[in-house]
Every structure is written in C-alpha cells, then in structure tokens.
Amino acid sequence: MPSSASYWRRAWRHFKRNILAVIGLWIALALMLVALLADVLANDTPYYMVYQGTRYFPLLQSGLNSLGMATLPPELRHVDFTQLPAERVMFPPIPYRPNRIDLQSPFAEPSAVHWLGTDKLGRDVMAGIIHGARISLSIGFVAVGIAVGIGLTLGSLAGYFGGWVDLLISRLFELMLAIPTFFLLITIAATLRPNIFYTMIVIGFTSWVGMARFTRNEFLKVRNLDYVTAAVALGTPTRRIVVRHILPNALAPVLVSVVLGIAAAILTESGLSFLGIGVPADLVTWGSLLNEARSNSFAWWLAVFPGAAIFLAVMAYYLVGEGLRDALDPRLQ
Amino acid sequence: MLSYLLQRLLLLLPTLVGVTCISFAIIHLAPGDPAELRAGGGLGGAGAEGLSSKDRGNLDQALAAWRAQYGLNRSLPVQYWRWLCNLVTLEFGQSFKDNQPVWRKIAERLPITIQLNVVSIVLIYLVAIPLGIYSATHAYSAGDQVTTFLAFLLFALPSFWIGTLAIVFLCGGDFFDVFPPGGMTSVGYSSTWSFWQRLGNRAWHLCLPVLIMSYGGFAGLSRFMRSSLLENIRQDYVQTARAKGLPERLVIYKHALRNSLIPIVTIMASILPGLISGSVIIETIFSIPGVGLLAYEAVLARDYPIIMAVFTISSLLTLISILISDALLTLVDPRITFSGRSA
Numbered sequence: 001m002p003s004s005a006s007y008w009r010r011a012w013r014h015f016k017r018n019i020l021a022v023i024g025l026w027i028a029l030a031l032m033l034v035a036l037l038a039d040v041l042a043n044d045t046p047y048y049m050v051y052q053g054t055r056y057f058p059l060l061q062s063g064l065n066s067l068g069m070a071t072l073p074p075e076l077r078h079v080d081f082t083q084l085p086a087e088r089v090m091f092p093p094i095p096y097r098p099n100r101i102d103l104q105s106p107f108a109e110p111s112a113v114h115w116l117g118t119d120k121l122g123r124d125v126m127a128g129i130i131h132g133a134r135i136s137l138s139i140g141f142v143a144v145g146i147a148v149g150i151g152l153t154l155g156s157l158a159g160y161f162g163g164w165v166d167l168l169i170s171r172l173f174e175l176m177l178a179i180p181t182f183f184l185l186i187t188i189a190a191t192l193r194p195n196i197f198y199t200m201i202v203i204g205f206t207s208w209v210g211m212a213r214f215t216r217n218e219f220l221k222v223r224n225l226d227y228v229t230a231a232v233a234l235g236t237p238t239r240r241i242v243v244r245h246i247l248p249n250a251l252a253p254v255l256v257s258v259v260l261g262i263a264a265a266i267l268t269e270s271g272l273s274f275l276g277i278g279v280p281a282d283l284v285t286w287g288s289l290l291n292e293a294r295s296n297s298f299a300w301w302l303a304v305f306p307g308a309a310i311f312l313a314v315m316a317y318y319l320v321g322e323g324l325r326d327a328l329d330p331r332l333q
Numbered sequence: 334m335l336s337y338l339l340q341r342l343l344l345l346l347p348t349l350v351g352v353t354c355i356s357f358a359i360i361h362l363a364p365g366d367p368a369e370l371r372a373g374g375g376l377g378g379a380g381a382e383g384l385s386s387k388d389r390g391n392l393d394q395a396l397a398a399w400r401a402q403y404g405l406n407r408s409l410p411v412q413y414w415r416w417l418c419n420l421v422t423l424e425f426g427q428s429f430k431d432n433q434p435v436w437r438k439i440a441e442r443l444p445i446t447i448q449l450n451v452v453s454i455v456l457i458y459l460v461a462i463p464l465g466i467y468s469a470t471h472a473y474s475a476g477d478q479v480t481t482f483l484a485f486l487l488f489a490l491p492s493f494w495i496g497t498l499a500i501v502f503l504c505g506g507d508f509f510d511v512f513p514p515g516g517m518t519s520v521g522y523s524s525t526w527s528f529w530q531r532l533g534n535r536a537w538h539l540c541l542p543v544l545i546m547s548y549g550g551f552a553g554l555s556r557f558m559r560s561s562l563l564e565n566i567r568q569d570y571v572q573t574a575r576a577k578g579l580p581e582r583l584v585i586y587k588h589a590l591r592n593s594l595i596p597i598v599t600i601m602a603s604i605l606p607g608l609i610s611g612s613v614i615i616e617t618i619f620s621i622p623g624v625g626l627l628a629y630e631a632v633l634a635r636d637y638p639i640i641m642a643v644f645t646i647s648s649l650l651t652l653i654s655i656l657i658s659d660a661l662l663t664l665v666d667p668r669i670t671f672s673g674r675s676a
Contacts (some may be wrong), residue, residue: 020482121463130550171348171351174348175348175352177655178608178651178652178655179352179355179356179644180609180644180651182610182611183609183610183613184356184359184644186613186629186632187356187360187640188359188634190633191360191632191635218657234616251363254637267491269491271493274493274614275613275614275617275629277632287493290494293497293500293501294497294500294618295512297501297507298506300502300507300508302499303500307494307498308490309492311490311494314489314491315486318488318489320483
C-alpha cells in the first residue's frame with residue numbers, strides 16, 4: 001500500500017524512466033528558481049557599484065534596508081541607479097524592474113537593450129516575464145493549497161461518515177458542477193478590489209470539487225476494508241483513523257491532481273489577467289502583457305513571449321502530473 | 334425509463350434553485366453598488382466626491398429612486414424571492430444598462446453562442462474519434478506516440494494565447510491577412526446576398542474561433558477514445574471474435590468500437606461547461622457578439638439581471654446536458670437501466 005517507503009521509491013524509479021516527465025520536472029524547477037530569484041535576475045538596482053570613491057553593494061544593501069537593517073546611506077535609498085554617475089557599476093543581467101516605465105521607448109522591438117522588447121509604457125517584457133513567474137506560481141500554489149484543504153476535508157467527511165453527511169456534501173458537489181465555474185470566477189474577481197490574494201482565494205474556492213470527489217470515492221473504497229474495521233475495534237479515535245489510516249491511501253491520486261491543479265490554476269490566473277480581471281492594473285503579469293498584444297497587433301513580441309511563458313509553465317506541470325499518474329499507478333508497473 | 338427521466342427532471346429544479354441562490358448571494362454581497370457605479374459613470378467617472386452638499390442630496394435622491402425602481406432597496410431574501418417568482422414566468426427583468434428586457438438581449442445572442450458551441454462539439458467528435466481509434470489500433474507504435482504527444486501539446490496550449498497569436502499574425506495586422514479580425518460578418522454584409530455568399534462569409538468569420546475553441550477538446554477526447562478502445566480490445570469477446578476468424582476490420586469496428594463508444598457519449602456532459610466558459614474568452618478575443626461577451630460586459634458593469642440570467646441559463650444547459658448524456662447511456666448500453674434504481 002502507498003504509505004511504505006518502497007512504494008515511493010519504485011514510483012520514483014518509474015518516473016525517472018519517463019523522459020518527458022523528467023523534462024517537465026526540470027522546467028518546473030527552473031521556473032521556480034526564476035520566481036524565487038526574480039529580484040536578483042531582473043532589477044534596476046546594481047549588484048556592485050563604486051560611487052564617489054566608496055564601494056557599495058546596492059541590491060544586497062537595499063534588501064537589508066527593507067528588512068530594517070539599514071546599511072545603505074539615506075541619500076542612496078530612493079535614487080535611480082541608472083542615472084547615477086558611478087565610477088564602476090555592475091547591474092543584474094536584466095537591468096530593469098518590471099514596472100519601470102520608460103515613456104521614451106514604448107513598443108521597442110526585441111534588441112540587445114530590451115531582449116524581448118517593451119510594452120506600451122516602455123516596460124521591459126523580459127523583466128515582466130521573470131517577475132510574472134513569481135505571481136503566476138504563487139497564485140498556482142496557494143490556490144491549489146486552498147483547494148486541497150477544502151477538497152480533502154469535505155471528501156473525507158463525506159466518504160467516511162456516509163449517510164446524510166455524504167448526501168449533503170454530494171449535493172454540494174452537484175451544485176458546484178452545475179455552476180459555470182469560470183463565469184463565477186470572473187464575477188467574483190471583477191466585483192472584488194483587484195488583488196492577487198483575492199484571486200488566489202477565489203481560484204481555490206472554485207476548484208476543489210474534483211479533488212473532493214476523488215477523496216470521497218477513495219474513502220468509500222477503503223472504509224469497509226478489514227484493517228479499518230480492526231482499527232475501529234481497537235478503539236482508535238475517528239480522527240486518527242481518518243488521518244493516519246485512510247488518508248495515506250488517497251494520497252497518490254491526490255498528489256496527481258495537485259500537480260495538474262497547479263497547471264490549471266496558472267492557466268486560470270493568466271486567463272483572468274488576460275481579461276483584465278483580478279490583478280491591479282499596474283501589476284505586470286503574463287496575462288496582462290499578452291492582453292496588450294490584442295489592441296496593438298503590430299507588437300508581435302507581446303503576443304509571442306508572455307504566451308510562451310504561460311504555455312511552458314502549464315506544460316511543465318501537465319508533464320509532471322501525467323508522469324506521476326503513470327508512476328503511481330501500480331497496475332502499469 | 335420515462336418515469337426515471339421525469340424524476341430526474343423534477344430533481345433538476347431544486348439543484349437549479351440552489352445554484353441561483355448561491356450565485357444571487359455572491360453577486361449581491363460582493364462590494365460595488367450598481368447605482369453608484371452608474372452615477373459615477375454618468376458624471377464622467379468623476380464620482381461623487383467633488384459635489385456640493387445640495388448636489389450630493391439630489392444625487393442621493395436620484396440613486397434611491399433608481400434603486401427603488403429595480404427593487405434594490407429591499408432586503409436580500411425579498412429580492413431573491415421576487416427574482417425567483419419572476420423566473421417562473423420566464424421574466425428576467427431589465428438590464429441596468431439600457432433598460433432593455435434581459436430576455437430579449439439574451440435571445441438575440443444565445444443563437445450565436447449555441448452555433449459556436451455546437452459546431453465546436455461536432456468538430457471535436459469528428460476529429461477525436463478517428464484519432465483515438467488510430468491510436469488504439471496502432472498502440473505503442475511511432476504513429477501512436479506522435480499523436481499522443483501532439484494531442485498533449487495542443488491540450489497544454491492556452492486558447493487565449495493561440496487566439497491572440499492568430500489575431501496578431503493572421504488577421505490583417507502587419508503580417509498575413511487571411512482571416513477577418515473579429516465579429517460575425519463583414520462590414521458590407523447584407524441580407525440580399527445569396528445564401529451561399531452569406532454562409533461563406535459566416536464560415537470565414539467563425540473558422541478561427543471554432544478551431545481555437547475545439548483544439549483543446551481533441552486531445553482530451555482522443556485520449557479517452559484510445560484508452561476506452563484499448564480496454565475493449567483486451568476483452569475476451571474480442572479474442573473470441575478473432576479466434577473465430579473474423580477479419581480485423583470487423584473485429585474492431587463491429588465489436589470493440591461499439592462498446593468503447595459508451596463512455597464517449599457520457600463525456601459530452603463534461604465538455605459542455607468547459608465550452609460555455611471558453612466562449613467568454615473566445616468571444617472577447619474575436620469580438621463575437623454572443624452570450625459570453627454579453628456576460629463579460631455585464632460583469633464589468635455589475636448588471637445584476639443579466640449576470641443572473643446568464644448564470645441560470647448556463648447552469649440549466651449544463652444540468653440538461655448531464656441528463657441527456659445519462660439518457661443516451663441507456664440507449665447505447667442496454668445493460669444499464671434506471672428502473673428500480675432510486676435517484
């Protein structure tokens with residue numbers, strides 16, 4: 001049964017043989033790294049600078065500043081480092097912040113200066129994509145976390161207790177399935193103040209049904225097995241039976257739907273910001289960049305690159321999810 | 334069978350009431366007052382901040398009158414009850430935006446969205462079933478793996494990206510001018526054109542939206558078809574058919590395929606809700622005046638009556654499609670009967 005260590009080891013061995021899934025995993029890890037290091041990769045604050053004879057590490061120091069450990073002299077705290085007459089300076093590879101507006105160069109084509117071009121306000125697209133990874137991934141992870149929480153709780157309640165609890169919760173599933181989810185999503189997201197935290201919550205609250213039904217069915221299957229009866233006979237508390245004895249069995253299929261759910265949440269989030277819903281207007285996301293291409297159809301780089309980022313992220317998680325599905329299914333081994 | 338369907342139809346009503354109740358509560362509890370929004374819009378977006386106290390008083394009076402006109406001053410349960418009573422007589426109220434009856438606005442646009450969705454579903458089935466059959470009969474061959482990979486790639490391609498790429502590169506911009514940039518008909522379209530001319534023009538406009546709406550479905554359905562057929566090919570009765578010397582064609586198409594189509598029928602119910610929400614994005618990209626675009630605009634303008642109407646109609650469509658696919662299931666599989674099973 002899935003909880004043993006050898007089960008997971010065998011699954012991992014099986015997963016490694018699937019080249020596409022491994023590629024997906026690498027892309028997913030790389031994207032996570034980009035999201036974590038976004039401030040270091042794309043920023044208009046230099047790594048290193050010699051200014052008026054003094055050496056500075058502005059990026060590190062401004063980071064410490066924001067943590068409350070002031071190390072940057074006050075006159076350098078809110079300056080535009082690109083305009084500073086420094087003797088020596090070393091910028092991050094993409095020397096732009098995603099929301100750095102440059103009205104001198106709107107719609108610049110991809111070049112050595114702006115690798116992937118700029119948008120209508122002269123904001124660097126590459127910087128936007130790098131920082132957009134952080135927004136998309138965090139929305140994906142948090143939304144799926146919420147969905148897992150709701151789904152596992154309701155699913156195990158319905159599956160373990162059966163009877164009227166099951167009846168009630170199953171009716172709720174039916175209701176949720178009949179509601180046009182995406183439409184509900186844009187309705188709620190459009191009426192709330194644009195905020196990525198609301199978007200996370202709303203996506204989470206509208207995407208738990210599949211996970212809950214999964215868990216319920218798994219519980220129904222396992223509930224009457226002898227080992228559960230044995231646990232009941234031994235006087236194990238219900239909470240412990242559910243959490244320690246039954247839930248681990250449902251873990252493998254849930255893991256697959258978690259990974260696939262991240263892909264779906266990223267897709268939903270970019271779809272929302274593509275429609276201009278749910279994220280603040282000044283926040284650069286993959287979807288908002290892509291949206292600009294609609295009304296400025298000559299700016300092909302705004303259509304190609306942000307969309308490619310969405311596709312890459314979604315595909316990576318799909319590949320990992322499909323690979324996991326194969327690896328965790330004992331019938332296929 | 335008939336009594337079962339009737340029973341299901343009756344059970345559909347409480348579900349629908351539940352759906353409308355939830356959506357009504359969500360829509361009305363969300364912040365944002367349509368009256369204020371309307372006034373803010375009417376004052377050139379300036380809002381009410383810069384008004385003198387006398388003007389403010391007048392404005393408040395006007396807003397109160399406007400709320401009373403649409404019954405927005407009542408308590409929420411009362412509002413919901415009145416909405417529900419009106420629904421029984423198919424009365425959805427009037428749009429906040431232009432006081433048009435909601436029913437007429439939807440009736441104008443529903444045929445367009447249904448047309449788009451029906452053509453997409455037919456296309457999905459026409460492409461996915463042969464593809465799935467090919468993959469299953471050539472399982473694990475190079476051809477199967479290529480189709481599997483391509484289907485997967487299509488599945489992961491976001492439709493709003495492909496739609497935007499199509500607009501940028503194919504619809505007249507700086508690149509190719511193959512398709513119209515959106516809408517349902519050309520500027521010079523008139524009803525005096527011959528039937529074929531009108532049909533051709535419509536097809537030219539709907540070609541891209543339909544393709545982009547359906548390509549995601551190719552992948553899902555063809556994978557489903559493949560695994561369903563593979564499962565049947567491994568069954569004993571197919572072995573028997575082969576053993577008695579039937580040609581492979583007959584074995585596949587007359588024996589295995591028929592049984593493997595059963596789950597394909599039921600999956601229709603799960604495709605439809607996806608298409609409905611997909612039409613919001615596709616209709617917005619290609620500015621097709623369907624229900625999706627209407628809903629999107631209504632959401633942005635807090636046009637409660639229209640939002641509620643779209644919610645109700647699309648939930649009803651979803652519920653009915655689930656019902657139809659259950660009923661179809663009994664038609665294609667005589668082993669499944671609903672008599673004696675309490676719902």
